[in-house]
Amino acid sequence: MSNKLHRRTILQSIVAVAATTAFGCSDEETTVTQAEASRRFFPQSVASGEPRAESVVLWTRALDSEHDHGAGDSTLSLEVSTSESFGTLVLKQDGLKALADNDHAIKVKVTNLQARTTYYYRFVFEHDGERFTSPVGRTRTAPAAGDDVPVKFVFASCQDYVGRYYNAWSRLLQLEDDDVEFIVFLGDYIYETTGDPAFQSTNTLRGVSFSKPDEAILQKNGIFTYRAASSLSNYRDIYKNLRMDPVMQKVHERYPFIVMWDDHEYSDDCWGSVATYQDGRKDEKNDERRKNAERAFFEYVPIEANPNGAGEGAIDVNAEPTYPNTHIYRDFEFGKNLRLIVTDYRTYRPDHLIAEDAYPGGVVMTKEALAGTIAALPFSPEQKAQISAQFANDLFAYVNIDDSAYANHKAVLRAAYLDQATKAGLTPEEATAKANTWVQGNMALAYVNQVLAAAGQSALNISPGGKDRGMAYLHMGKLGLFDIRGTRYIVVKDTYDLYAAYRYANPAAPKASENALGDAQEAWFKGKVASANTWKIIVSSVSMTALVWDLRGKTDIPDATLRQRFYFNADQWDGFPTKKQELLGFLRQTNVSNALFISGDIHASYASVESGIPALTAPAISSGSVKELAGNAVLAAGYAQGSPLFGYVVAQMDETLKAGNPGLVYSNSDAHGFVMLEVNGTEALATYHLIPSTEVSKDYSLRAASELEAKSSSQKLRVQNGAITLA
Template identity: 70%
Template sequence: MSQKLHRRTILQSIVAVAATTAFGCSEEETTEQQAAQSRAYFPQSVASGDPRPDSVVLWTRAVDEEHGGDVTLSLEVSTEESFGTLIANPKGLQAQVAHDNALKVKVTNLSPRTTYYYRFVYEHDGERFVSPVGRTKTAPAPGDAVPVKFVVGNCQDYVGRYYNAWQRLLQLNADVDAIIFLGDYIYETTGDPAFQSSNTTRGVTFSKPEEALVQKNGVFQYYAAQSLSNYRDIYKTLRTDPLIQKVHERYPFINVWDDHEFSDDCWGSNATYEDGRRSEKQDDRRRNAEQAFFEFLPIDTAGTAGEGSINVDSEPKYPDTRIYRDFEFGKHVKLIVTDYRTYRPDHLIPEDGYPGTVVMDEAVLTAIGAAPAFASDLFAYVDVDAAELAAVKGALSQAYVAQAMKAGLTQAEATAKAGTWVKGKLALAYVNQTLAALGQAPISAAGKPRGLAYVHMGKVDLFNIRGSRYVVVKDTFDLYAGYRYLSSGKASENVWGATQEDWFNQQVQATNTWKVVVSSVSFTSLVWDLRQKADIPDSTLRQRFYFNVDQWDGFPTKRKELLSTLKAKNVNALVLSGDIHASYASVEEGIPMLTGPAISSGTVQELAGNAVLGAGYYSGSAIYKYVVAQLDATLKAGNDKLVFSNSTQHGFLMVEVQADQAVATYHLIPSSEIDKDYSQRTPDELQRKFTTQSLRVQNGAITAA
């Protein structure tokens, strides 16, 4: 009769056999075997987060594959690495199957700025299995006049990439108060060829692919997480990486999400994979993403949880989520962590916006005094609902339906959208282009009114990120954004929501020397100024463009209002942000801001290159030269407030905040190294690949340090 050999039984047999060999087993070898056996119960190791002067959140995931079910743990916390004296020892903690056996515990009554060691213990069948030991540190006490040091990280795509940046941080063994992680901790897709590698040694496989969203990019098919199981699989896979385990074991994290924890370029519970072809409001998917985020990261959502296990089920989910929160690190630092994604409105130019749609007609332009700037025939428009243009409207509608069906819509869907968009005031700049493609005569601009349409902001296709979320004409977009802001009662750019904005305004009044504002997306304005580039043959491209209006450039009126208010109130602020996969430093509206590089995700130069090539411009073209090969020079020319720009490297940012200054050091590695596993090489090999750039932030200015 056979008996199933379980994993623990096999491990015990191996230990027993090893003990009876001729050479025996040394004490050191036995310890290593015991550690390996224990680690099997804690496959994602341990982590800590949200450090405050008197508390910290501790995390682990504990599984027993032999017995399954919930796993009962105890927690040991000590100021001694030997755990000779325990200052906390809660027992009966449940790593529940309902939460994928993840557990987070808030430990309170701690001492300020003190290093603590912690470990979880699973006792079963008379054996004691111990997790890896974690080390964490509480924040300084309020009023303590001490310098504070943070590491800033973001965007750590796992697929096909290695965490060399985290390895370098571990080599430095820096004394850091916390790691501020700005978002994109995970990527929700399993291998999007637009930006992810096909390296199968670093991939994500869903245990329930039937619950995922099937995505296609040309001939490539891949998945996007949709169910709770899908999102959990990504966290579990990423957290098996030894380097990120060691970083979590070494430092407390302060996490905020950006978009990929849910869905690329999201707003609220809306995804953007379809680029406006269909509605992508996905409340359940959003809540699944949040559930996994709360399960796998040591976050105390509102800072109100008492001592003991944090019940993830009791943490509010969308639309009631709240992850914006503040931290006090002594006298000098008030850390203000904001949430850019949960409450924000849609992008100002909808992805399905009809390029010809006039959004500011002649009456509006005249009322705001902008009409003279739009006198050119380029801005002429007609009302296609006029009786004499019935044939034109019919032709435009037919063209719309044909284009929409080619883009993947059914005839019924395309016809419905044509009815929504092909009507009213339409710009001749687009109408005549469409008529020409149909072999019909153009409409004369003579005597026609002038107005601003989506096409004048760079929207040239029905369903496309170009001209909606990326590569938008700056000057016309700024005008439209300002108009929408006033006409909507500021709702069009209400990024944080009223409650969060009120909270933010209260936080910046704190007496701490510095108000360090954390934003998942960059505040630094990224502009391609191509106006004087005579070697660009297409005159419509010789304009100023925002590269990315999914970040704060997409809400320019609110951005300026927020920064100007901080300056007017004489707030000593420093903004830390990420998302764009590059390193930038600028002082805008009088406020210094630092953007940190991506840990591993493709650099902005690589992404810009893919976009330009995908738009049909070859690598030797003038467009490619200015917005890819010479990207940093173009960005500096487009924004004279940009004092440091590096769009080609990965890494992390280390910031030390002192009473009178903040010193920021970028630790950078070329993008060509990100697909190489340096964990298998000698330490000096990785060290030689890194360079540093230090900047000083003082009296509202950023200079070389």
């Protein structure tokens, strides 16, 4: 169904046509009419990626736009030159096939190139006797091994399209910095949802529609409904839509990309093939959906995902293994000074340590387990005694609810569970099955007595006197049956760290609880950081910076249970604290010089030194800032803007985070942008290029360049000898 063209849509179309001549004309003069015709055959323009000293991967999507659905294969030629005019070709390859089976997308690996050289490329499509050329792309190969040259690149993440504009990318294009050699994209290249009101806008000028909506997953958020991609067609639609954006096209035409996925390329806060939309209400493992997401990613991203290499020529997407055999962790060498180690955090990692459907009252560490775990901590006897003393509090008392003396108590708990579960949307059968799983065994009295009181059964309250002390999910912040709070977000740090250590030491499955990289990838990682390159820069899609809200001394917060230390986000490395410290310890103990983590995901700018290892986190290109999202969450929880809690965790978020993490050197939780990083033999200089979060919903591509420039700012940081300083 066609829609009437909005005036802005017409203007955007004009901008898109102009983008076809971003790097000049071909050997024949190109008219506007010819450019429009060529654009019809190459609607997503061109892109390059995987820059190495002798090779690069080139991408396009070619079809007759009048026959987008069901069109046959397209036969193309590829031309590569060191000259923008294509006067002399270093490669001309004919007979390439943009296969309908791959949604008409094609990736070509070009080899035998010269190191640290700029190349121009274009695809040619002959149709009915006419010759149509794609927009011209520019790419650049890596320096040769051993070359002692500086390397400058950009890293960025999180570019939600719905209701938002790519003004951060526009700012990069404004800088016209020809020394930038490539872009590392850290994840969330796409967002799988079409308009989740929890974080996406309803701006209809920037929306995504599925051509096969019935194949998508229908989601509900309050009174709102939206869809999440599930089928291959759904995921392809998102990539096609995003890559129609003229600013996105210009960035791909100008710079080669090195891309790693995070969660939204498949599903928010996923692990393996498991989604988390239902917060434990349903089993969301879906291997087929995961394979669909990966297939679309491999079709549309200029990546070489086959660990055995594709040689040269067209890359067979069908040969790129998908889940559960995926393998996209890889490394790149850029001369003497840089080894880029690209890790995959999502594919092999286990579930979050606290299940979303965990029962708040369920005890996870008995008296004996607690004592053993505290005894094994690498602390002094005095520190261990202090920790043990904290658990003497009545808050940690528990009983075995299956004891015959508590039969009536268990009946009340079970009835309350069934009531809450059915109200949460479970069928009676589903609620009963979960009650059978969770309402049993050791139960924290702090929760049991609370449920009894709410049910009008206070007379059944159990005295904590003389009872054993242990830890329950409740003590880590888990308050509801099906919720992200106290599971993936806002967990009590001190009790969570202790529980993580207990799980990690489980003799039945040692270290399995936090095996984020998987055994094979971790072994590979440890080998790669031993390289002789000056800088070992580790790409992690999620942040290594600890984000801690330390509210322990905030007596103006009325609720004493909130006056604790909290991890803000347990979906990132904070959620695997034992493994995190083990990896950082490995880098220190093996004397890995100039190790540096770069990451994204959290939609904010952070620079910190974590246990002696520097870490830089990029802000989002366009996705809602973490300050904005935290504000929405706190308001939804019932805390007003003027409340002390809102002040500490939202209004003064950066100050609170710095107080909670002494290693945090720089923090900006409310800006969009990217980081430009230049490394040489002695230091790394990072420049955060930022624009305010208020500007992301405005289309600056239709404004004078000076307006965006006036809104932009920057912050320089120097990384040297394991320290980060403001430059």
